Amino acid sequence: MNDITRHSAAELSHALATGELSAVEVTTAHLERIAEVDGEVHAFLHVDGEGALAAARRVDEQRAAGEELHVLAGVPIAVKDVLATRGLPTTCGSRILQGWVPPYDATVVARLRAAGLPVLGKTNMDEFAMGSSTEHSAYGPTRNPWDLDRIPGGSGGGSSAAVAAFEAPLAIGTDTGGSIRPPAAVTGTVGVKPTYGGVSRYGLVALASSLDQAGPCTRSVLDAALLHSVIGGHDPMDSTSIDAPVPPVVEAARRADVQGLRVGVVRELGGEGYQAGVRQRFEEAVDLLVGAGAEVVEVSCPHFDYALAAYYLILPSEASSNLAKFDAMRYGLRVLPAGVDEPSAEQVMAATRDAGFGDEVKRRIILGTYALSSGYYDAYYGQAQKVRTLIARDFEQAFQQVDVLVSPTAPTTAFRLGDKLDDPMSMYLQDVATIPANLAGVPGMSLPTGVTDEDGLPAGIQVLAPAMKDDRLYGVGAALERLLLEKWGAPLLAHAPVLTAKGA
């Protein structure tokens, strides 16, 4: 193999199994790639070369000893900095956790380590996953490998960019309203938000506990399925974890069949406000599915029009409560208020949270505090919870008519860094198509549909399925991916500009 970093995880797994490559060679190649391009991309907040190589050596030794290994053993991975990693810094992109080293692993991370995936490092993100561009990281933005002046999506822009820039074949993201899917769309990669409860949240620093879900960020649908099956499944350490087997995602990805499948195009997601090229690539993708034997109909989910509003009440409410734990007492930053002799714990907490949180986090904490205040609770949080029920019912009714739903993933391609920083509502709109799935808890996938004619940047299609039917995403995704590959002749990322040490 000439350039190791260009290969998919499935290809690397095969080369490792046949002895064509060692885990140390594969990990070294990715660490070299990170050293070469991450100065420009800034996908990583922390790189753990030593730890990754030690894990790779262990896999090589086990393989030499004839031990039975997981299919992804020796394939390196990048982990979003919102998951606790024992012995590795975990900042959530926030100043308030600068330098914090967790004493335990998140279940997702423990499963990666147990399967023998070397952890390359921690990826950049909007602070506490609040944002749609990775510009709200306290450590500076990540840049889109397709155009370094543009955003890689958010909150998991570090994970999507790491995969798109060939710094890692696999990454873990988390998706509360779209932090895996729109980043995948704007970087030309694949991202999956599993069914809520399908992947353990233990050790995932909570943004909104009823919405958060970790999932795969990859360059192919099969790779996502392989990773999904490593991290998914019941965990007694998470009381909201579903006690059922992981859906047959790898089998579905290999079958890649849409013959007779009923596909619903969501009327409310895709009209006004969606870029022409994004819509055009989406419609072409739907046509390909029709050509492959899928039955396509239009489906209406009328309450999706209220999803963004409900989400921006529910999320801040849960976040304001979850982030109360950053109190400057047990871990993280402690800042003493200026000019106060012998300050109280309360004053220290308020000074620390002002110094340690960024603007977007403060905005959402205060919004949540308001939505939960007595006198406003019924009008805001309570009403948003009722709308959430109506959105879940829209999904139920839609899935009585069709097997999966589809829409464009994000309304636009990647915008320029700084374009939406002063306009929070316009930033929030980037997740308008992905939020309904989080509110209802259903799984969703984004995969590339091509680059648009107007700006040459990637666009994505979103596939949604009923809860615990994650395998359907992979069947549709893999079928569409194969058809698009035939059309393009090479993976979309082969058309991305070449990154060098000096930038594109």
Add this chain to the structure above:
Amino acid sequence: MPALSRDDVAHLAGLARIDLSDAELDTMVGELGVILESVAKVQEVAADEVPPMSHPLPLANVTRPDEVRPSLTAEQALAGAPAVEEQRFSVPRILAED
């Protein structure tokens, strides 16, 4: 819905224990106003008879057997603390002087 005043935001910031500067308060009043106007859209939905949904899964009282299992040592638990004293979290005073 009454618009948020600067005093309202200062009060909320106090409840949320964030010591916002005057400049931050000025910016936040305007931004929160725009966001609140937009999210108030949920009030257009007739949902009086609709039950609220707090969570995607129909779960209740998930428990586990009450068994001793390995946990963090005191040293591990204290390792990230801003200040430690006598194997405990050391915190600023919690009571007012008067």
